[in-house]
Amino acid sequence: MDVDATEPDQRVVEAAAQLPARGGVTGWAALWWLGGVWFTGVGSDGDLRPVPLAVGSGHRARPRAGLEISQEVVTPANLTRSGGVRLTGALWSVSYSMRKAASDEAAVVAFDMAAFNDLVSVAELRAFVDRHLVARQGVERVRRVLGFLDENCWSPxxxxxxxxxxxxxxxxxxxxxxxxxxxxxxxxxxxxxxxxxxxxxxxxxxxxxxxxxxxxxxxxxxxxxxxxxxxxxxxxxxxxxxxxxxxxxxxxxxxxxxxxxxxxxxxIDPPRSWKDTTTVDARRALSTYDRERLLAHRRRAA
Known part of the structure; x- marks a missing residue:
């Protein structure tokens, strides 16, 4: 079977193969791999966006077509492995996307779409900024838009x-x-x-x-x-x-x-029998049955 090189999964796997001993796939590509359905790697103009790789300052960055190289140092606490792919965690990945976004509005969209799949919450990001992004380039943008982030937007x-x-x-x-x-x-x-x-x-x-x-x-x-x-x-x-x-x-x-x-x-006050799904915490607290019943439309097909 031919492999479609434009598919996000394939692009992430191919990019991950270029990683040095440390570092991970980050930004939109990591969020897609972690289940963020809106992070397809296609820009508003229809062009494919490069796959961001966090490689660390000790690695000699070589420009490669289709890749975006970040030489920021990522601590081990912000790295994870999922499905055999090394990634930066959801909070690092979304904050990277926000810091590198074209505008404050685009930064808000990036967060809101990660929250759509419960990958991050506003409270988690607020704490993450203070703990891990104090001197990072673009952190002021993240701080600036914190009050405008929403956990219940359903589309970009x-x-x-x-x-x-x-x-x-x-x-x-x-x-x-x-x-x-x-x-x-x-x-x-x-x-x-x-x-x-x-x-x-x-x-x-x-x-x-x-x-x-x-x-x-x-x-x-x-x-x-x-x-x-x-x-x-x-x-x-x-x-x-x-x-x-x-x-x-x-x-x-x-x-x-x-x-x-x-x-x-x-x-807008729901009846007592209504299951709240308006926040990340509320959705994470749902039972398996209720998650399948109420949130199945938020996941991409396997």
């Missing part, structure tokens, strides 16, 4: 929506919080919500233009409106210029502010 565009919302209005919305009516009946899970204002937000990529998906979106919008929530949608076309989304968001706040409180027939 959701942190973009959240950060745009915060920049425009100074409000950091909650991500993927289930919404219920006053009887505790589940209504839906908007991508973002400001519960104080009664405004939700959704990201609408190209997939949402398809007939059945768009139909479900319209039905969901109507359901939210019927219980007193006002919404704004970020389109894929808004990424280059965020002002159209900002306008729609402000209009939603205006509509929500005119809605009588009696018409707000919703809550």
């Amino acid at each position: 565009m959701e942190p973009v929506l959240q950060l745009t919302w915060e920049r425009e209005l100074g409000v950091l919305p909650l991500m993927n919080r289930p919404v219920f009516d006053q009887r505790g009946r589940f209504i839906g899970t908007p991508d973002a919500i400001d519960p104080a204002a009664g405004v939700y937000g959704m990201y609408d990529g190209g997939l949402h233009l398809a007939g059945s998906v768009r139909h479900r979106d319209i039905e969901k919008e109507a359901a939210y409106r019927s219980i007193g929530l006002e919404g704004a949608t970020m389109m894929a076309s808004d990424l280059a210029d965020r002002s159209p989304f900002s306008r729609r968001l402000r209009e939603a706040y205006g509509r929500a502010s005119r809605l009588p409180s009696a018409e707000r027939r919703w809550t």
